[in-house]
Amino acid sequence: MRKPLALAATWLAALLLAMPAVAQAPPRKPSPRGAQVYFHYPLDGLRVPERFTVRMGLKEMGVAPAGIERPLTGHHHLLIDVDAPPSDQPIPSDYNHIHLGNGQTEVVVTLPKGPHTLQLLLGDSTHTPHNPPVISKKITVYVR
Template structure:
């Protein structure tokens, strides 16, 4: 017995990424690493400071540009990476460096804060496997 799926249900399934041609994650090359040049873990920083980002075994390309072995940076502030199969949110806790920047100036309130880097593909989706730094803690004066 065959069942017919109404068109609007099939469209919702595709939009939700639940099948019928869901996109595969962009692969990352072996040995790809993203890391902090500055700041380093457990350092004290002023309220306004510059984050400098390093990347090995991959290149940087702006969001929307499809080029093998490239991506763009996302800085996660006081949050966890979340679902690595979905686009990285764009809010206070998820800073998108979609123009291909490798540094960003942050202003944070005094106290401890966690920072983590996550590389996204042309569509802001983490690569597979994800190219992600260790989470570091900075102490804002």
């Protein structure tokens, strides 16, 4: 007859072997010194109509669609009325986190009247920010 402690240890070992391994996040892609993402339009403090085009710029890196792995490239994400997400996790995709995964450098948005914050964040082929993150300053626009 097995002792209860030995039986518990055997059961625990079997449970641990049956559990799937915890997936580790892939290492973040590096960004070069001086890389910048910025707004061509709109600029901070601008009054805009409810429907307007956001135009983005990028320095020291290239644009590539999501899923395409090329060194020193990424694709744009437009953050609306939110703080930047954690830089070690994929960027969420929802109304406040607009993914431009086809490599677009502009997007038409429609926002309700009032003040709104906008920020740009470059994501790698897996929608994860680079290391260090390539992120714009947050701007405020006023929808009329």
